[in-house]
Amino acid sequence: MDRQRTIGLGALFLILVAVAAAWTRIPRDQPAAAPTPSAPVAQAAPSVSAAPTPSAAPASAAGGEASDKEETAGFDILPDGRKAPPVPASAPQEVTFGVIVFAYQGAQFAPAGARTKEQAKQKAIAAAAEAKHDFSAAVAKGDHGSTSNAGRMPRGMLEAAAEYVLFTLGKGEVAEEPVDTPRGYWVLRRID
Secondary structure (H helix, E strand, O other), X not given: OHHXXXXXXXXXXXXXXXXXXXXXXXOOOOOOOOOOOOOOOOOOOOOOOOOOOOOOOOOOOOOOOOOHHHHOOOOOEOOOOOEOOOOOOOOOOEEEEEEEEEOOOOOOOOOOOOOOHHHHHHHHHHHHHHHOOOHHHHHHOOOOOOEEEEEEEEOOOOOHHHHHHHHXXXXXXXXXXXXXXXXXXXXXXXXX
8 A cells, every 4th residue: 555655655756857848948928128228320430330129020930039139130240330230250259258348337247327328438449558467457447247268158148249258259368359248348358
């Protein structure tokens, strides 16, 4: 009798685990985010872009998320003003990197009372110059999230400009100029 009870309880446990696993995979309808106002992008300065706004468009059927194009609008411009080309096929599939972050008003995760976008850009430019000589010292001057070693990053995870800059850097190289991302200006260093 005890053996049958043990087998029964084990089977019940397995059924509960299977139901819980299936339950977590059921897609849930989430309300669309309300659009937020954004400043118009100045035509004379292509390297300055407005922050992306959440899309109220329906989610795609494949992944249930807004398209990458909608989420990264405005962050495909390189520091020199050109549109970021695709990462070359010869670039590595993964890199280890360090990043120095300078958040600004309106950037994701920016603290209340964050600096202006122009102030952040100036601080990032100064940090990029210092980072070429002493990356760790420059990291200490960055905002929360700055680190000498952020770990491994596979391709396809970042916005077009940041991804192009990071994956085209040589080993140990620091980017010449900061890159604008939805989270603020980034000074990037490829470790390996």
